[in-house]
Amino acid sequence: MAAKRIGMREQQDSNTGAGRISRRRVLQWMGAAGVAALAGEAVQARDRRPNILLIMTDDHAAHALSCYGGRLNRTPAMDRLAREGVLFSNAFVTNSLCAPSRATILTGKYSHAHGVRDNFTDFDTSQWTFPRALRAGGYRTALVGKWHLRSDPADFDYWNILPGQGAYVNPYLSEMGQRKRHTGYVTDIITEIAIRKMREWKDKPFCLLLHHKAPHRNWQPAPRHASLFADADLPLPETFDDDYSSRSSSAVHADMRIADMPDYAGDAPATLTGRERKVYHYQRFIKDYLRTVAAVDESIGRVLQFLEASGLAENTLVVYTSDNGFFLGDHGWYDKRFMYEQSLRVPLIVRFPGVARRGIHCGAFVLNTDLAPTLLDAAGLRPPDDLHGRSLMPLLRGQQPVDWRTAMYYHYYEYPQSHRVRPHRGVRTGSYKLIHFYTVDEWEMYDLQRDSNELQNIYGNPRYAYTQKGLMAEMERLSADLHVPAKW
Template identity: 35%
Template sequence: MKYGHKVSGWALVFILLAFSNQSWAQRAKKQSGTGKPANVIFILADDHRYDFMGFTGKVPGLQTPNMDRLAKEGAHLQNAYVSTALCSPSRASILTGQYAHTHTIVDNQAPLPKGLTFFPQYLQEAGYRTAFFGKWHMGNTEDEPQPGFHHWESFRGQGVYYNPKLNINGKQVTYSDSTYISDLLTQHAIDWMKQQDKQKPFFMYLSHKGVHAEFEPAKRHRGRYKNMPVRYPASMFLTATDTSNTWPLRNKVAVNPEMKTEVNLAGIPEWVKKQRYSWHGVDYMYHGRINFDDFYRRYCETLLGVDESIGQVLDYLKKAGIDKNTLVIYMGDNGFSFGEHGLIDKRHAYEESMRVPLLMRYPDVIKPGTKITQVIQNIDIAPTILAVAGKPTPSQMQGQSFLPLLQGKQMPWRDKAFYEYYWEYDFPQTPTVFAVRSGRYKYIRYQGIWDTNELFDLQNDPEEVNNLIAKPEHQALVKQLAGELYDWLESTGGMQVPLKRTIKMRDGDYLHPNQY
């Protein structure tokens, strides 16, 4: 080398890393348009479906002024989907940028495998201060601090709405006096932001319990929607025209006057018909512990606490003078059914389950009122946040950054969403599900049961009630979409069910490998 100096292999590695980190930092500063990389706030709600926001007009009387503000001042990503509509797998996909069959957290009990890297760890390498507040909920991890976060506040499992116990950096702290979880987490998150050096970037993950069942609104919101009209989905009452309010038999076709569309009753899978009268069905929901109207209204009231949390975060950013250089993301971990197909809950591959709200505000980059129609999935969140920080997408991540779309640029992008859900011991009514959703069609394949698969024309049948799977004129399309589904699974290592070493005990608890 020049000047006759010898450089060891390790020294060369450190030099390359230094240049690489410098280039990432420069890229992030250029991206933000300011003197430092952008701050990032990721706010996650539980079980919030894509259309239960005031500005969509779906729910008469529903008020979400702060979600509306995010959409008005930033971007509404109108076709956002999770790759698995279940808490733990979806949250793991957000953190890892991987599909469930890759990170293998396939249900709410599956333990974390060794070797997973969460995207906040890369942010720490880029000089970010990081913090987590709220629901973690992944298998055997309970509430212990996790890699990637300098500051940690969480609770065990699903947690509680009132008087929670938090693990704050390894110390258990119990709250009383009707402390409401959404308010507590938000205040702690804002307090943490106030302590940060404004010359350095930060990443904050605010993970709400709301609006997970069983819904409990803040005291100030109880009864707010007691007179709200309940809009029942047409597919909640599918009956043949010549029958009473009984579930139809096979080989009948009905015309539902509310839908003004033909309904192929014979195409409804048997598992869907039978689940109607179950824990997750409208005729015996939660074993009859609550009626549908109260359930619906209480969900909307509980959502008010999440919306207020967003507003408090936005207000703090503006007051602190850092709102323009802060990317705020709001998302749901999965959707939720309110009577569609006679179902409640999520897990299945119908739109209300796999589709989620996704809003982003970043004034330095995103133009107000931006609408993005491309198919975005939860695996794309990590690469996009890393891109904002000036970091490349790690090779193990299966998602990709959509930052250019937020900037108003054109870029090659997928036109399909892929979906998977694996049968659970605790909720055996729903089978293993694989699906592919294109812009117009959705193909759903059920694994391990003797039943019909499904094909929907979403353009002409947005309620997904007319199964076209047996129509002769659609057989070529069925073959094409089934091939694309298997190509996706095969190319991403998903041609197997990831089994986990868990044991269900008589008392309902699960044991993991280190417990037996």
């Protein structure tokens, strides 16, 4: 059965002209024994399967990349990656929170299935992950930077990680369990370690997870970026003054308002009051946030340069994404968690020379559950049947399967710490979003075509009764498909 399925995929590959992948797969199917049984040339065949580099940041909102239309900053290296690969313009996370999203990326499953619903749960490292499957398939695997899953990493030949959140300046890192203090700025240090490892491993396929701490709170820019934006007032987001008047009480209840943010409270001049103080906090926050993004962009530039100089670029799949989105003053907030757009959306850019199209934007709905099956597919390995995600490989080639998803299910759990965002689940389609804060039985619904800022809650509006009913049914259908437990 497995062989038949792989055979079908092989057929697809040849139909789409991705002959190189097919050849790699053939070599892989033959396995070591098969290769050894063949004469001379095949025995010498080098494993040419693609290297995989997954670059992920922490809390980088899609609207803070210029290639995503962000108007706040410039991200030349990320933009270059997008020009040379595929930019997914509707990439969403399934639970907008650090640890749950990281566990989802590793396992290809929703929070309820991998068990990490919040930031306070240990990741059960006995479960399947895509690095484990790659390792079993002959890849060397490495993890460098932020891990945030509490348990020690289990599926990596090499790991060198920040303990917990880690520090921006002179951080400690744990290299295979050995703690060591480094001198310098965290984004640069993580980049250097990753480059060193790729250089060392360049002769055999590797999968390296390069996970930055930036741009996570508390934002500390590198000294070279300390005065970036110093002379400018950055524009306020359109929803900066959202008064939550049409929403459920859950938006009012949340504790993540720019106006009240403690980070800069002591620095604000005492003469400032009300909205002036809120604007002051915003300017301090957004500039520090974007300064930490600037170092990440430089890191990506350095990595791309290294890949070229070392001859690895043509055979390395590079992914850039973030573990969740972020409110950049949108709706008067910082942080994430809510299913609203700025938190739900993440940047996702994939460059795969010789396989993926160059410079296209793909608007299909893609989720963080899709990364694990995609990366296995790229390596010619078959993902297990119980993953919730689906390989993005056809989309990368510019072909959208007719049965691709047109709605996505979302589920956030962590409460009350931190930020008092009530648990909720919801569904998003191309035109609408329905959210249920089920612990208080409150509903919200938005018409995303007419109200992209999500300011007018239309739940219960008789004009939308038919649509509302359909969305509720769709949420239940997706929830049943995913086997989301009724109680947790």
